[in-house]
Amino acid sequence: MEKVKLRNNPLFRFLAVVLLPLLALLLAAFTGGSYYESVLVLFFINIILAASLNLTNGITGIFSLGQAGFMALGAYASSILTLSEKTKNTMVRNMPEWLAKIQLPFIPALIVAAVFSMLIAGLIGFAILRARGHYLAVITLGMVIVIKSVLDNANNLTNGSRGLSGMARYSTLPVVVIAALLTLFILYRIRISAFGRAMIALREDEDAAASLGINYSTIRLMSFMISAFFGAVGGGLWAHLQRTIAPSLFYFNETFIILEMSVLGGMASLSGAIPGAAILTFVPQILANFSTGFTLFGIQIPQINGLTNIVMSVLFIVTIIFRKQGIAGNSEYIVSSLFDRQTYTGLFKKETYTGFADAFRRKKSA
Amino acid sequence: MAETILSVRNLTQQFKGVLAVDHIRMDLEKGSIYGLIGTNGAGKSTVINMISGSIPPTEGEILFGGKDIGKLDAAGRAKAGIARTFQNLRLFSGQTVLDNVITASQITRKYNLLEMLACMPRYRREEKDFSERAKDALRIMDIERYEDFQADNLPYGLQRRLEIARCLAIRPKLLLLDEPAAGMNPHESLKLVDDIRVIHRTHPEMTILLIEHDMKVVMNLCGYIFVMASGRMIAEGTPKQIYDSEEVISAYLGGIVHRKERA
Numbered sequence: 001m002e003k004v005k006l007r008n009n010p011l012f013r014f015l016a017v018v019l020l021p022l023l024a025l026l027l028a029a030f031t032g033g034s035y036y037e038s039v040l041v042l043f044f045i046n047i048i049l050a051a052s053l054n055l056t057n058g059i060t061g062i063f064s065l066g067q068a069g070f071m072a073l074g075a076y077a078s079s080i081l082t083l084s085e086k087t088k089n090t091m092v093r094n095m096p097e098w099l100a101k102i103q104l105p106f107i108p109a110l111i112v113a114a115v116f117s118m119l120i121a122g123l124i125g126f127a128i129l130r131a132r133g134h135y136l137a138v139i140t141l142g143m144v145i146v147i148k149s150v151l152d153n154a155n156n157l158t159n160g161s162r163g164l165s166g167m168a169r170y171s172t173l174p175v176v177v178i179a180a181l182l183t184l185f186i187l188y189r190i191r192i193s194a195f196g197r198a199m200i201a202l203r204e205d206e207d208a209a210a211s212l213g214i215n216y217s218t219i220r221l222m223s224f225m226i227s228a229f230f231g232a233v234g235g236g237l238w239a240h241l242q243r244t245i246a247p248s249l250f251y252f253n254e255t256f257i258i259l260e261m262s263v264l265g266g267m268a269s270l271s272g273a274i275p276g277a278a279i280l281t282f283v284p285q286i287l288a289n290f291s292t293g294f295t296l297f298g299i300q301i302p303q304i305n306g307l308t309n310i311v312m313s314v315l316f317i318v319t320i321i322f323r324k325q326g327i328a329g330n331s332e333y334i335v336s337s338l339f340d341r342q343t344y345t346g347l348f349k350k351e352t353y354t355g356f357a358d359a360f361r362r363k364k365s366a
Numbered sequence: 367m368a369e370t371i372l373s374v375r376n377l378t379q380q381f382k383g384v385l386a387v388d389h390i391r392m393d394l395e396k397g398s399i400y401g402l403i404g405t406n407g408a409g410k411s412t413v414i415n416m417i418s419g420s421i422p423p424t425e426g427e428i429l430f431g432g433k434d435i436g437k438l439d440a441a442g443r444a445k446a447g448i449a450r451t452f453q454n455l456r457l458f459s460g461q462t463v464l465d466n467v468i469t470a471s472q473i474t475r476k477y478n479l480l481e482m483l484a485c486m487p488r489y490r491r492e493e494k495d496f497s498e499r500a501k502d503a504l505r506i507m508d509i510e511r512y513e514d515f516q517a518d519n520l521p522y523g524l525q526r527r528l529e530i531a532r533c534l535a536i537r538p539k540l541l542l543l544d545e546p547a548a549g550m551n552p553h554e555s556l557k558l559v560d561d562i563r564v565i566h567r568t569h570p571e572m573t574i575l576l577i578e579h580d581m582k583v584v585m586n587l588c589g590y591i592f593v594m595a596s597g598r599m600i601a602e603g604t605p606k607q608i609y610d611s612e613e614v615i616s617a618y619l620g621g622i623v624h625r626k627e628r629a
Contacts, residue, residue: 189485193482195482197472201469205458207420208457209469211420212441212449212469213470
């Protein structure tokens with residue numbers, strides 16, 4: 001019998017892709033509303049943020065450091081739309097009356113915010129996407145600064161640096177799980193379509209792509225806008241998890257956290273967003289317990305300030321040195337096992353799997 | 367007489383004082399194989415770069431199928447029906463062979479983002495068509511059994527053929543081959559000559575312009591040959607005429623060589 005890789009074993013796929021997440025969800029359901037649920041919600045939001053960044057940085061080859069900016073746009077726009085008129089008027093001085101009057105349910109607000117961010121990305125992208133490489137990276141970082149100072153100073157819209165608060169906690173676990181799956185599904189569909197192939201072609205060789213009729217600016221702008229859309233979805237969900245937002249939360253720190261998730265997981269792979277988000281969500285939470293000082297084999301370790309940052313930076317450097325392509329490399333194994341129909345000669349029999357559906361309905365194929 | 371597919375008038379390229387291509391003129395008829403030869407630095411690749419839109423000409427006009435394509439960029443010219451290979455391979459090296467070619471055959475894409483997300487019939491129909499046409503192109507170049515290989519894992523000769531297959535997938539009217547036999551061993555370049563013959567036979571409408579150093583390849587394939595030297599077109603004609611032309615011999619060998627000595 002041919003030797004089969006562990007990852008192609010149907011049982012392993014079933015466990016890794018379906019059972020473990022389900023278990024996690026069950027666990028969360030029992031601990032609903034608690035600390036653990038918030039961490040899981042954050043994990044799924046981070047998946048959305050990292051996957052949206054992978055579309056530009058890894059797949060299209062636009063190295064953007066600006067995801068925190070679009071996240072901020074999504075967070076602010078959706079918060080302004082879901083807050084009630086009364087809250088807005090007491091919190092924000094001189095908010096335009098028409099805007100204060102609007103109050104939308106969460107999902108429509110999120111979509112409007114995402115579309116808004118996408119349109120802004122269209123305007124910005126039109127201007128900046130003719131730059132490439134390092135120049136573009138620095139420009140997008142500048143974009144984060146610009147967006148932050150706009151939010152800081154548009155007092156009658158955003159309440160300035162004091163930020164907005166009082167949003168309801170709409171980002172429950174079911175909502176973010178569905179949002180994350182939808183995001184991955186849509187991005188994956190784009191990835192395997194003509195658009196995705198064009199993006200990859202541009203990343204690999206611009207001249208060759210042009211000689212095959214692939215339009216440089218259109219495809220890059222499209223990628224940038226789609227990425228901004230999902231970045232804003234992530235931001236909107238995040239705002240309704242934290243319930244308090246301020247411009248300083250969407251700055252360099254957030255930009256580099258998203259970037260690190262994307263790089264650790266594997267920029268060129270949407271699937272990489274999942275392990276990347278997992279590390280950047282759970283490891284800091286675990287380390288937080290230790291940073292106040294602990295006892296190890298009778299030795300008292302004192303309080304270490306910034307332990308999380310130190311560990312995460314070391315992890316980042318180690319990844320860059322030893323596994324530049326990130327955990328997932330450029331394989332779409334995780335995502336395609338969710339959404340694709342594939343045939344594997346597993347440990348048991350040759351079987352066709354279609355992601356979730358097959359966990360319950362195993363069809364034998366000839 | 368067949369209709370003219372490409373005509374080039376006064377095409378000039380000036381790189382910072384160097385006249386790389388100097389007012390050349392070329393007429394290609396539909397469905398023939400043309401050769402463009404010349405010594406190193408004669409400006410052959412620059413001509414192809416200007417025709418395919420990679421670099422804008424300093425002067426001159428390019429008519430393709432009777433229309434001036436001077437305003438189109440490289441992508442627009444590919445859509446108009448000009449395909450090219452590159453002197454140094456330009457494959458999408460991390461992708462599979464099949465994906466490389468599908469990236470080319472999707473040039474006919476009509477579906478938009480929303481149709482794709484909703485998985486509308488047009489999306490499915492076109493995607494199927496892309497992969498069928500890609501497989502056709504691989505079959506013509508006889509590399510369909512490598513379709514799942516990663517492109518940069520193929521041996522060099524096959525990578526060259528993959529690049530040609532990628533061009534065929536866009537179903538061009540004019541195929542520009544920039545030194546397709548460069549770096550190939552004699553066996554591979556013989557196979558390449560056969561392949562180009564097959565392409566010519568299976569695509570009688572397609573015009574091929576071939577840049578090549580290997581005189582055996584050129585003399586075997588081309589019905590008509592252009593010769594360039596230091597940016598100028600010094601001769602053109604049938605292989606026989608070129609073979610006998612004293613200007614060509616002097617450009618290549620640096621002086622007049624008598625026929626007896628060449629033989």
